[in-house]
């Protein structure tokens with residue numbers, strides 16, 4: 442597996458991926474994560490369908506969550522970049538140079554109880570990936586473990602603060 446497929450964000454499906462029934466707000470649902478050649482494959486299932494899929498090959502982990510309906514589009518207003526939007530942007534950019542900062546952002550969001558760790562996957566070569574789930578949206582964040590020394594984390598947190606300040610400044614300039 443190459444570095445570009447080691448981390449990604451996978452959103453919770455709006456409907457059960459077996460029976461196709463749409464999830465409703467506050468409905469319990471199950472997430473299965475399979476580790477396949479192409480990387481992680483996520484499947485979201487309703488409670489009825491889940492028992493039929495738990496014995497499928499290659500299941501890496503599964504957990505039960507509560508579906509939360511996304512807010513209506515009118516409530517989605519542009520926000521200044523914060524730790525979460527910075528994490529989403531960096532994961533989507535897939536630049537291996539950001540692997541350490543991505544990890545630090547994930548840890549910051551876990552401390553804020555925005556993300557919850559769902560699984561840790563260890564490759565045959567010993568490299569690890571953390572699987573985080575967003576508590577509200579159910580999005581899965583797959584993040585490579587950069588095996589940071591503790592003394593590196595402080596410097597990276599400063600770098601994060603700097604990046605956030607930079608984007609806030611740029612957005613400030615863009616305002617009329």
Ligand SMILES: [Zn+2]
Nearest residue numbers: 457460487490
């Ligand atoms: Zn179903």
